[in-house]
Amino acid sequence: MGFTMAKKVAVVTGSAGGLGRGIAERLAKDGFAIVIHDINEELLNQTETEFKDNGIEVTSFVGDVSKREDQFALVQHAVDTFGRLDVFVNNAGIEAATPLLEIDENELQRLFSINAFGMLFGTQAAATQFIKQGGGGKIISASSIAGHESYAMLGTYSATKHVVRSFTQTASKELAKYKINVNAYAPGVAKTKMWDRLDAEMVKHDPTLKPGDAFAKYTADISLGRYEMPDDVANLVSFLASPDSDYITGQTILVDGGMVYR
Numbered sequence: 001m002g003f004t005m006a007k008k009v010a011v012v013t014g015s016a017g018g019l020g021r022g023i024a025e026r027l028a029k030d031g032f033a034i035v036i037h038d039i040n041e042e043l044l045n046q047t048e049t050e051f052k053d054n055g056i057e058v059t060s061f062v063g064d065v066s067k068r069e070d071q072f073a074l075v076q077h078a079v080d081t082f083g084r085l086d087v088f089v090n091n092a093g094i095e096a097a098t099p100l101l102e103i104d105e106n107e108l109q110r111l112f113s114i115n116a117f118g119m120l121f122g123t124q125a126a127a128t129q130f131i132k133q134g135g136g137g138k139i140i141s142a143s144s145i146a147g148h149e150s151y152a153m154l155g156t157y158s159a160t161k162h163v164v165r166s167f168t169q170t171a172s173k174e175l176a177k178y179k180i181n182v183n184a185y186a187p188g189v190a191k192t193k194m195w196d197r198l199d200a201e202m203v204k205h206d207p208t209l210k211p212g213d214a215f216a217k218y219t220a221d222i223s224l225g226r227y228e229m230p231d232d233v234a235n236l237v238s239f240l241a242s243p244d245s246d247y248i249t250g251q252t253i254l255v256d257g258g259m260v261y262r
């Protein structure tokens, strides 16, 4: 009589839509049982239904990455549902487009609490579970081209994405002894809801721009000649979640079609 190997388990934060959803779909194709997660409960439920209709082994969890207890509860939900955790993707993030002289405390607190604190809390929750399990694991986080090079109007956002790169390096050094790989993906410009909002904000701040101009300006110089799709990002995350990347840690890898060269 044969036996079935338990599936590996991946959590993707902020995966009700956008890049996170694309990553979750790809990891499901790679054979993972998937925990999707978001602060937007309605969209999350809709996505969960669509995943189930497509035969994906999935569970969902509503949470706010900026709340440390939510991140630990998310990992607990993964373990309670599927018995273990193998990959944790800190994908959730938010943006702001504001001239430097107008950045206020509210914007700083909002972006840092989600993009930076959230990434750290997710890393802590996942690493705690990996250490308990004793078999290593993979933590993969969303940085950005803005985590390698800061942009006009994206001052706070860029700073938070540099924080992701920094915590990725520190975590990789501290967690290597537990066989935990910690890496980040740095996308360029993808046409998700985030960029719809960024374009609208940038247009508001510059009377010479009309809707679509900011996005067009950012995408004009991409070497490969097109804006990014969720699959472009998911391909890299799939690799970082797989044994093929076992000898890579502490890296923030650009996947931008040729925008920022490091």
Ligand SMILES: NC(=O)C1=CN([C@@H]2O[C@H](COP(=O)(O)OP(=O)(O)OC[C@H]3O[C@@H](n4cnc5c(N)ncnc54)[C@H](O)[C@@H]3O)[C@@H](O)[C@H]2O)C=CC1
Pocket: 013, 014, 015, 016, 017, 018, 019, 020, 037, 038, 039, 040, 063, 064, 065, 066, 091, 092, 093, 094, 114, 142, 143, 144, 145, 186, 187, 188, 189, 190, 191, 192, 193, 194, 195
């Ligand atoms: N779209 C792009 O061009 C780029 C995106 N990124 C990064 O990729 C990640 C995903 O971006 P997109 O899919 O474009 O964004 P998006 O705005 O389309 O989707 C983000 C998802 O995260 C969820 N979310 C927001 N705050 C949350 C919170 N506190 N807790 C839980 N979930 C929360 C949202 O509800 C949404 O479903 C972000 O970290 C972003 O900074 C990086 C570089 C480029």
Ligand SMILES: CC(=O)C(C)=O
Pocket: 095, 144, 145, 146, 151, 187, 188, 189, 190, 194
């Ligand atoms: C949203 C984002 O990270 C950029 C710079 O496109």
